[in-house]
Amino acid sequence: MENPPNRERWRSRITDDLWGSVIPFWMEHSLDREHGGYFNQLDRDGSVFGDDKHVWLQGREVWMLSKLFLDRGDERHLDAARLGAEFLARHAVGPDGRAYFQLRRDGSPVKLQRKIFSECFLVMAYAEYARASGDGAFRTRALELFDRVLSLVDDPSPLGRPVLAGQRPARDLAVPMILLNLVAELRGEPGTATFDDRDDYDAIERRCVAEVLLHYDRGRGLVREQVGLDGTPLDCPEGRLLNPGHVIEAGWFMAEHAARVGDAQLEADAFAMMEGALDAGWDAQHGGLFYFLDAEGFSPTQLEWSLKLWWPHCEAMIGTLIAWRRTGEARWWQRFEQVAEWALDRFPDPEHGEWFGYLSREGEVSQRFKAGPYKGCFHVPRALWMCERLLAE
Amino acid sequence: MENPPNRERWRSRITDDLWGSVIPFWMEHSLDREHGGYFNQLDRDGSVFGDDKHVWLQGREVWMLSKLFLDRGDERHLDAARLGAEFLARHAVGPDGRAYFQLRRDGSPVKLQRKIFSECFLVMAYAEYARASGDGAFRTRALELFDRVLSLVDDPSPLGRPVLAGQRPARDLAVPMILLNLVAELRGEPGTATFDDRDDYDAIERRCVAEVLLHYDRGRGLVREQVGLDGTPLDCPEGRLLNPGHVIEAGWFMAEHAARVGDAQLEADAFAMMEGALDAGWDAQHGGLFYFLDAEGFSPTQLEWSLKLWWPHCEAMIGTLIAWRRTGEARWWQRFEQVAEWALDRFPDPEHGEWFGYLSREGEVSQRFKAGPYKGCFHVPRALWMCERLLAE
Numbered sequence: 001m002e003n004p005p006n007r008e009r010w011r012s013r014i015t016d017d018l019w020g021s022v023i024p025f026w027m028e029h030s031l032d033r034e035h036g037g038y039f040n041q042l043d044r045d046g047s048v049f050g051d052d053k054h055v056w057l058q059g060r061e062v063w064m065l066s067k068l069f070l071d072r073g074d075e076r077h078l079d080a081a082r083l084g085a086e087f088l089a090r091h092a093v094g095p096d097g098r099a100y101f102q103l104r105r106d107g108s109p110v111k112l113q114r115k116i117f118s119e120c121f122l123v124m125a126y127a128e129y130a131r132a133s134g135d136g137a138f139r140t141r142a143l144e145l146f147d148r149v150l151s152l153v154d155d156p157s158p159l160g161r162p163v164l165a166g167q168r169p170a171r172d173l174a175v176p177m178i179l180l181n182l183v184a185e186l187r188g189e190p191g192t193a194t195f196d197d198r199d200d201y202d203a204i205e206r207r208c209v210a211e212v213l214l215h216y217d218r219g220r221g222l223v224r225e226q227v228g229l230d231g232t233p234l235d236c237p238e239g240r241l242l243n244p245g246h247v248i249e250a251g252w253f254m255a256e257h258a259a260r261v262g263d264a265q266l267e268a269d270a271f272a273m274m275e276g277a278l279d280a281g282w283d284a285q286h287g288g289l290f291y292f293l294d295a296e297g298f299s300p301t302q303l304e305w306s307l308k309l310w311w312p313h314c315e316a317m318i319g320t321l322i323a324w325r326r327t328g329e330a331r332w333w334q335r336f337e338q339v340a341e342w343a344l345d346r347f348p349d350p351e352h353g354e355w356f357g358y359l360s361r362e363g364e365v366s367q368r369f370k371a372g373p374y375k376g377c378f379h380v381p382r383a384l385w386m387c388e389r390l391l392a393e
Numbered sequence: 394m395e396n397p398p399n400r401e402r403w404r405s406r407i408t409d410d411l412w413g414s415v416i417p418f419w420m421e422h423s424l425d426r427e428h429g430g431y432f433n434q435l436d437r438d439g440s441v442f443g444d445d446k447h448v449w450l451q452g453r454e455v456w457m458l459s460k461l462f463l464d465r466g467d468e469r470h471l472d473a474a475r476l477g478a479e480f481l482a483r484h485a486v487g488p489d490g491r492a493y494f495q496l497r498r499d500g501s502p503v504k505l506q507r508k509i510f511s512e513c514f515l516v517m518a519y520a521e522y523a524r525a526s527g528d529g530a531f532r533t534r535a536l537e538l539f540d541r542v543l544s545l546v547d548d549p550s551p552l553g554r555p556v557l558a559g560q561r562p563a564r565d566l567a568v569p570m571i572l573l574n575l576v577a578e579l580r581g582e583p584g585t586a587t588f589d590d591r592d593d594y595d596a597i598e599r600r601c602v603a604e605v606l607l608h609y610d611r612g613r614g615l616v617r618e619q620v621g622l623d624g625t626p627l628d629c630p631e632g633r634l635l636n637p638g639h640v641i642e643a644g645w646f647m648a649e650h651a652a653r654v655g656d657a658q659l660e661a662d663a664f665a666m667m668e669g670a671l672d673a674g675w676d677a678q679h680g681g682l683f684y685f686l687d688a689e690g691f692s693p694t695q696l697e698w699s700l701k702l703w704w705p706h707c708e709a710m711i712g713t714l715i716a717w718r719r720t721g722e723a724r725w726w727q728r729f730e731q732v733a734e735w736a737l738d739r740f741p742d743p744e745h746g747e748w749f750g751y752l753s754r755e756g757e758v759s760q761r762f763k764a765g766p767y768k769g770c771f772h773v774p775r776a777l778w779m780c781e782r783l784l785a786e
Contacts, residue, residue: 041630041694049691050630100557108559160553164493166501237434237443298442299760301434303751304696306759358696360754366699367692 004333010340011391017348018384023068025353025370026377030061031080035106036087042371045352049369051105055092057376058084058103059121063185064381066125066132070194071385078132085129085138092122097148098158102373114159119149120178124185131194139196146182150204153179168236169229173243176211177250179204180257190260205257209266212250216269221276222295223247233295240295241302244281245312248274252319259326267326274319278335281312286362287342289313306361310375313343314383321390340387347380355380397726403733404784410741411777416461418746418763419770423454424473428499429480435764438745442762444498448485450769451477451496452514456578457774459518459525463587464778471525478522478531485515490541491551495766507552512542513571517578524587532589539575543597546572561629562622566636569604570643572597573650583653598650602659605643609662614669615688616640626688633688634695637674638705641667645712652719660719667712671728674705679755680735682706699754703768706736707776714783733780740773748773 029046030038032053040057041050065081068074091107093099099118102111126142129135152159153175183205188195214231215223224233225241233239251274258267281289288308292300299305316339324332346363347355349370357375358367371377422439423431425446433450434443458474461467484500486492492511495504519535522528545552546568576598581588607624608616617626618634626632644667651660674682681701685693692698709732717725739756740748742763750768751760764770 043691049689052629104559106559109557110559110561112555112557162505164502164505166497166499166503168503236445298436299762301760301762301765303700303760306753307696360699367694367696369692369694372694 004330006337007391010337011388013344014340014384014387014391017344018381018388021348021350021353022355022381022384026061026381027076027080030371030377031083032087032105033083036083036090037103037105037107038084038377040371040376041373042369044349044356044368044370046370052110053087053103053105053107054373054376055088055100055103055118056121056374057371057378058088058092059118059125060378061376062088062125063121063128064377066128067385068381069132070128081129081132085125085133088122088125089138089141092118093145096158099145114161116149116152116156116159116175117178119145119152120182123149123182127186127188127196131188142186143198146186149179149182168234168239170226170234170239171211171214171229173212173215173223173225173246173250176208177246177253180208180212180250181253183208184253184256205261209254209257212254213269216273218272220295221272222280223250223273223277224295237294237298237301240298241300242277242280242293242295243291244277244289244293245291245309245315247277248281248312248319249315251277252315252322255319255322255326271323271327271332274316274323275335278316278320278339282338283308283361288346288359288361288363289316289339307366308346308359308361308363310343310347310355310357311379313339313347314379317343317383318386318390321387325390325393397723399730400784403730404781406737407733407777407780407784410737411774411781414741414743414746415748415774415777419454419774420469420473423764423770424476425480425498426476429476429483430496430498430500431477431770433764433769434766435762437742437749437761437763439763445503446480446496446498446500447766447769448481448493448496448511449514449767450764450771451481451485452511452518453771454769455481455518456514456521457770459521460778461774462525463521474522474525478518478526481515481518482531482534485511486538489551492538507554509542509545509549509552509568510571512538512545513575516542516575520579520581520589524581535579536591539579542572542575561627561632563619563627563632564604564607564622566605566608566616566618566639566643569601570639570646573601573605573643574646576601577646577649598654602647602650605647606662609666611665613688614665615673616643616666616670617688630687630691630694633691634693635670635673635686635688636684637670637682637686638684638702638708640670641674641705641712642708644670645708645715648712648715648719664716664720664725667709667716668728671709671713671732675731676701676754681739681752681754681756682709682732683754700759701739701752701754701756703736703740703748703750704772706732706740707772710736710776711779711783714780718783718786 029042037053037058038061039048043049062081062084065077069077100109101113101118123142123146126138130138183201215227225243226238251270255267255270289312291307291309292302292305294300320332320336354370356365360366422435430446430451431454432441433447436442455474455477458470462470493502494506494511516535516539519531523531576594608620618636619631644663648660648663682705684700684702685695685698687693713725713729747763749758753759
């Protein structure tokens with residue numbers, strides 16, 4: 001593998017952003033020392049513009065800070081992870097076993113979604129925090145919640161969504177994709193002291209991979225968010241929806257799994273899925289990745305379809321670098337540079353730290369806040385941290 | 394009242410758009426002669442890009458077509474209204490009495506919202522269709538559903554939304570506003586043969602007006618979408634949310650009610666609410682009305698906040714003309730011209746008819762479809778039809 005001339009320049013730019021701008025932003029502004037947990041509605045300068053706490057983001061910040069502690073051994077990160085982990089252990093799950101979506105600052109519940117993702121992000125948080133802290137109670141919490149997630153996937157009736165006669169039997173990409181990621185998170189890194197395993201992980205992974213592949217239309221080179229039970233495309237806007245960032249994220253989850261089990265064909269499929277999403281998702285006019293597209297070229301019904309969101313660009317930086325490291329192909333390096341250049345020129349805020357989350361199609365800041373109901377201490381630091389490692393090794 | 398020089402020019406431009414472009418689009422493309430009801434996912438050229446049917450829009454089209462028939466006596470409009478009214482009577486309400494949100498082409502149910510608006514738009518549809526067709530069964534349906542709506546407002550537990558300890562006791566502007574409009578629709582036009590009345594209408598209207606006014610912050614000149622039970626502002630993003638188009642719509646509902654009952658103070662309040670929303674909502678840089686704003690100037694968390702949607706401009710055209718007719722003040726005429734000029738220069742599609750629904754902040758077409766899950770045969774023809782009358786009289 002040829003060493004690209006800019007490799008060190010990119011590594012140092014990413015390191016500077018991660019440790020000089022992103023992590024300091026969260027450590028300085030997000031920790032709620034009074035009630036525990038994190039402020040996750042932060043204006044451009046880090047001031048709190050809403051003090052409700054969103055469980056997805058609380059869990060993801062616990063995961064990220066635990067990860068940083070395991071990597072660097074800085075006790076401040078473990079201490080900050082504990083602040084969130086203990087808050088969530090006290091408040092995130094209701095008496096019926098369902099995890100809430102939104103809490104007040106003091107932890108009292110505000111919103112419950114009819115979805116499994118709050119539970120999923122708690123599994124990630126608790127597994128990584130258990131590893132970081134050595135507190136076995138969090139490992140037990142993670143495994144119990146993971147079993148709960150598996151049971152809700154097989155029988156979603158406790159979610160309370162109405163079952164109606166006209167609904168098209170369908171499957172969502174998000175479900176096998178997040179389960180594949182959760183198994184990887186529960187296992188931890190192979191070869192380390194904290195590697196964990198369970199009899200059913202391999203079987204769950206095989207099932208997830210098979211299900212993700214049902215969404216992949218090889219002929220068209222695209223991955224639909226929703227398909228019929230056997231993978232048949234659904235002829236409706238919901239069935240034509242494309243989410244390039246989501247496909248790239250699913251792609252690198254699958255590529256990492258394929259590398260671990262040594263499945264070269266699956267790894268090639270994962271990279272092909274990512275490449276198709278980068279081809280279809282890149283805005284030829286203004287650059288950057290669209291949020292949503294329609295597989296047949298209709299206007300997506302999602303009003304925000306043309307916005308450039310931070311996280312698809314984070315996922316694309318990770319995915320292209322993984323593909324470059326595994327294949328050594330120059331085109332993956334070029335893809336990485338294309339995405340990273342566009343993203344790092346526009347999303348980071350040199351004045352107050354962290355990244356803006358939402359740009360207009362033209363690349364102008366559309367929302368000035370750094371943290372909101374769906375943006376927290378997760379995609380940016382995860383991407384920068386992973387890219388730093390992928391560029392350094 | 395001085396007659397503004399451009400009055401006839403505006404009237405003729407609006408008449409041309411309504412009868413030459415808008416109504417022909419719906420009559421040509423939306424009628425589903427095979428299954429009944431209307432196609433309400435129509436691409437730029439009127440082709441169907443999704444054949445599910447959204448009950449809000451089905452009901453609103455029945456209302457609009459019935460209104461046109463009552464005004465003009467064209468049997469084609471009554472026939473088209475019947476197509477929707479009978480489809481809805483067969484399919485819109487489930488065995489538990491709740492109205493669905495989304496149906497398949499054949500009427501089988503796909504989605505149920507935990508909100509009362511499907512029911513509300515059925516009340517409008519059935520009341521107006523009963524008046525147009527003389528079919529008393531639809532009047533009975535309208536009144537029964539209206540009672541159902543009132544009962545869900547007082548006890549929302551059948552909607553199935555979870556009640557959680559951290560929820561802030563709050564009221565939504567949408568509820569009193571839509572009820573005020575429903576009473577006006579059920580009554581019909583005073584002095585006509587089809588004017589209908591019920592003992593409790595006056596009391597409901599008084600309650601609605603009092604509730605709308607709880608959202609009105611006179612000191613700041615703004616109307617919050619959500620406030621505490623006694624009108625106190627809530628210090629959270631949900632409590633700071635402004636929706637200028639919604640306030641203008643509520644304003645003209647209230648102005649019409651105030652004119653009918655002869656309450657000059659209330660009428661002045663209604664106009665002041667509208668004026669505040671026009672001041673706050675107008676984009677000084679690119680023109681047009683923002684979709685959402687935050688009362689304290691934070692970025693709204695709604696990703697689509699800066700889009701220019703067709704319907705706030707429709708409501709603003711109606712509202713400014715009502716205020717101009719009632720007050721005779723030149724500034725209301727100027728406001729009308731400002732909004733109408735911006736809107737009519739950008740939203741209508743001279744090639745295929747009707748209006749685009751969603752423009753970027755800069756005023757470029759963001760979504761090319763003419764009908765989607767929230768845009769149908771309603772806001773545009775209602776506004777043009779009302780403006781035509783307000784300009785002509």
